[in-house]
């Protein structure tokens with residue numbers, strides 16, 4: 001039997017095509033389409049969207065504390081990394097990351113009542129995935145899924161500028177993606193026009209940057225390592241393929257002391273591949289592989305090729321979190337503009353790096369190649385932070401050039417995040433820099449944000465082999481794999497000595513290891529019609545703490 005109120009409500013529902021959903025609340029929105037994208041029109045109603053819902057974890061503050069406990073050299077728990085749920089141990093990452101039971105119940109019940117099946121993306125269950133047509137997604141989340149084209153690549157993406165969630169799920173749902181973020185991974189690498197004269201004995205670096213030059217400059221050991229459980233992961237995105245024949249040629253020319261058959265293994269995510277036709281050899285992927293296999297002598301290297309189908313940065317972390325023994329170091333030479341990623345999405349991804357760090361994985365990213373400008377146009381009215389360098393749980397690597405002495409490279413991105421506040425480990429180093437800086441660049445950056453890069457390494461005139469030919473490249477893309485190799489070599493020695501790998505690096509870098517870097521005090525990183533930040537003595541936002549000195553780092557890590 002209808003009560004009159006119910007009858008009236010029924011009439012209303014029939015009368016209005018799109019009833020006002022009073023139970024919905026806007027959850028995330030963005031005002032503008034990020035630069036570089038154009039709007040094509042509404043996404044086809046029948047297109048099935050693969051969506052992911054992130055639930056709030058029950059205790060990320062607890063995990064953050066645990067991360068610092070195992071990563072801070074002065075802590076009694078230093079090096080006692082947390083394990084995955086499968087292991088028999090009292091401290092497991094998933095206890096912190098899993099959602100509260102009432103969150104899981106509320107979210108699952110809501111999906112069930114809408115006849116939507118979800119599957120767990122992560123062992124902790126803080127991510128669920130589901131697939132629904134655009135029409136249903138627009139209705140359920142009061143969204144307007146639209147097709148956008150990324151102009152420079154021609155790639156299309158379906159996004160909405162706003163979405164809502166039921167009010168009853170606020171506090172349970174952290175975010176839904178892909179929705180308001182427009183991630184466009186860029187590989188910060190560019191060619192340097194320069195006549196090639198490969199010189200295997202160029203320990204002086206005068207003929208360009210080669211493994212021999214780096215060994216001499218940073219004191220990197222040349223002997224092969226011994227620990228097969230030690231690994232460096234190299235991530236590959238945007239159809240960048242690592243060519244094995246080019247690696248062989250590279251080793252023959254630049255590391256004749258290593259077996260030229262030394263190679264890497266392949267893992268794939270989101271249908272990633274690694275075709276070997278010479279015409280498909282990627283400059284970025286070859287650089288990253290040649291400066292890990294060719295510098296971290298004997299350390300097993302795994303190339304993780306991520307396909308275009310998914311959400312690259314997320315999917316690779318989910319993949320790593322699901323591995324029983326993830327590589328102890330993962331280097332990524334791709335980045336985005338911080339503001340292109342929503343704060344909720346950026347934060348949840350950053351928390352994945354926190355989880356990996358707690359398990360003993362060192363996450364390294366190139367800081368970016370546009371100085372303080374973020375992208376290559378100079379129209380910025382404030383400095384443009386890169387992503388994920390602002391995340392406090394990873395190490396961001398900037399670039400230097402020259403060897404007598406090294407100077408900050410003008411393209412080396414660095415600055416201050418607008419999303420994350422300054423972490424304790426760098427507070428004193430950054431405050432010294434800011435007092436030296438005075439009023440320079442005042443108003444153009446967020447002085448209370450997490451500052452980056454953390455460290456630097458050579459990034460200009462780096463010699464690589466692509467498609468059978470030698471050439472020179474530049475970018476912080478060079479610096480991150482070089483630094484990753486050094487961490488991989490230190491991990492090998494630590495594991496051989498029965499010690500833990502280094503894991504999350506930053507508390508170590510800014511404390512006992514701070515003096516194990518060569519301080520780079522010249523250079524700057526112009527952008528936005530300014531000179532950017534000047535390098536200075538101590539930490540600076542062009543070269544971080546400086547470039548590595550292997551012997552000093554060995555001592556700093558207790559070898």
Ligand SMILES: *[C@@H]1O[C@H](CO)[C@@H](O)[C@H](O)[C@H]1NC(C)=O
Nearest residue numbers: 110111112113114115116136
């Ligand atoms: C869910 O499916 C059942 C059975 O097919 C149907 O009766 C119900 O109306 C559906 N609910 C929604 C919200 O689509």
Ligand SMILES: *[C@@H]1O[C@H](CO)[C@@H](O)[C@H](O)[C@H]1NC(C)=O
Nearest residue numbers: 197199200201202203204207
């Ligand atoms: C090769 O390196 C050696 C030693 O650094 C140097 O003397 C020589 O000039 C270099 N040759 C070329 C072609 O760069």
Ligand SMILES: *[C@@H]1O[C@H](CO)[C@@H](O)[C@H](O)[C@H]1NC(C)=O
Nearest residue numbers: 417418419420421446448449
């Ligand atoms: C500056 O950084 C702080 C700390 O992360 C943040 O709370 C604030 O919103 C940022 N300011 C701007 C204008 O983005």
